[in-house]
Amino acid sequence: MGMDATIAARLLRLLVVGAGVVAVFAVLVGVLAPLLGPEQAAALLPFAVAAVVTAGLGAGLPRIDGWIRRHTHHRTATPYSALADAAARIRAGTLDEALPGLAQVLAEGTGARRAVLWLAVSDRLVSAAVHPPGDDGAETVENLPVLLARADTDHVVPVLDGPVLRAALAIGKPDAPVTPADRALMQDVANGAGSLLREVQRGTELEERVRRADELAQELQRSRQRLSRARDVERRRLVGELSHATADRLTALRGEFELAVSELGDGATPPGQVRATLRRARAGLDDLLERFRSIARGIYPAVLRDQGPAGALDELVADLPRAVRIDADLGRRLDWEIESGIYYLTASALAHLAVRPEDPALQVTLAIGGGRFSARITDTAPGADADDLRTALAIDVERLAALGGEMELARTGDATVLLAWLPDRLEPLVDGSAHVEGAR
Known part of the structure; x- marks a missing residue:
């Protein structure tokens, strides 16, 4: 039944095109005959008709196909012609041409209002080609269940590489059911284009990794700059703490030693007074050493490292x-x-x-x-x-x-x-x- 309806749609297409050719022929006869005469008009008429029909079909055939789909709800292309077209798209042209071509094959082969080719990138699906094309830019969905839940999606066929999802083919047919022929066609296209889509997905994933590597390199450079700045701050803190903590103590210690040297040198100072001066100098030295130990513990606290x-x-x-x-x-x-x-x-x-x-x-x-x-x-x-x-x-x-x-x-x-x-x-x-x- 589905094949009969498709053939009927193709026949309607032929009738519409034929009627258009007859209309063009009649118009050109009515225009050229009075201007050129019967003999010259008869000689030029086939060439004029061919030129006008060729130009008209290039611009009008997609509109005719759309009109037929809207009124018959059936496609004008058979699954076999769609598969042949898909194979031609895969073999010829660049990837930028092949992907939109595959989306177009899906739309025309299934009679869908919208067909989308999704690529698996990292942990999400990104639309790589849409037919008919729009200006919305690339879309993103989280996974296959989310894609199936979309209102504009009626059937999805995943393209798998073992257990790994590489891509997905999706169509939307709000005005007609998804037939077994549609499902078979999409599966055949997925099987035929599997190697191409896997290579495209890997290329897209590689681009994503290169972009991520650039971001990581920039973040690593910023991290190193932060650490370098932190070392500079720490050096300034250490210099300030050493100057503040030891300057007075060193000055007092030097004074005590100079006094002791002076007392020993004059020979008149009692030995007990000299010993007292040396004891004060030793106490100042012990205090200075303890202060240095305290600063060292602050610089490198062993407990912080261990516990x-x-x-x-x-x-x-x-x-x-x-x-x-x-x-x-x-x-x-x-x-x-x-x-x-x-x-x-x-x-x-x-x-x-x-x-x-x-x-x-x-x-x-x-x-x-x-x-x-x-x-x-x-x-x-x-x-x-x-x-x-x-x-x-x-x-x-x-x-x-x-x-x-x-x-x-x-x-x-x-x-x-x-x-x-x-x-x-x-x-x-x-x-x-x-x-x-x-x-x-």
Whole structure:
């Protein structure tokens, strides 16, 4: 029945074309005969008719086919002619010509109002060719079930490479049912064009990977710049801390030694006084060495390396005058730059805030989640000065920003809350999957 209707549609097409040729012939006879005379008109008439009909069919045949489909709901091409056309499209022309040609073959061969060729790219389907063509640009759907659920899609045939989905052929026939002949034709086209579509999909996937590689290279360069800037900030912080912590002590120690040398040299100073001067010099030297050890622990805290930021903060708060409660359930270790960045800022904030033993306990919460490693310090002491704290943490905040993080200070109710965070990874994430598995 379907084949009979198709043949009837082809016959109607022939009748319409034939009627058009007769009409052109009659018009040209009526125009040329009075102008050229019977003999010259008879000689030129076949050439004129051929030229006019050829030009008219090129422009009007698609409109005739569309008119026939609208009125008969059947295609003018048989499945066999459609398959032959599809084979010709696959063998000849470039890929840019072959893909729209295959979509056109599907539309004309099945009598569909719309045919789309979808390529599997990464974890989604992207429209590569549409007939009739539109100006909407490439469309994207998540997977085959989503494609089947679309209102403009009535039948889909996947193109598989083993278990891997490479492409999908889809048609929309809102005015007519999808016949078994339509299904067979689409499957045959999918089988015939399978190798072509696989190569196109692999080429598209390669382009996607090249684009992703460029993005990763740019992100890697930005990561290296952030780390370089963080090292510069850390060097400046270290120079400032050494200068601030040791300048006065070195000056006092030098004075004690110069006094001892002077007392020993004049010969009149009692030995007991010289010994006292040397004892003060030794005490100053011990204090200076202890200060250097403290700075060294801050530069490279062994506990931070071994136990992580929670363990290092536990050791730090044990020597602070004010009580500090630490809540940390991190579950995993992160890169040294990330852990140390949060640790140094938190340690500096605690050293600034925990100076009065009578104040309520500080609350410190460390957490990993949402792609971030964060530290929250809550201070409920009255009169806490957020601006003063921000000034004291200027270098630590600069280091945090260099690594891609941020610090926020806010007054919430009766508490001052400090929130600092860094991304939980400094290097870009590379997806090593070779391809995305498709569904049958």
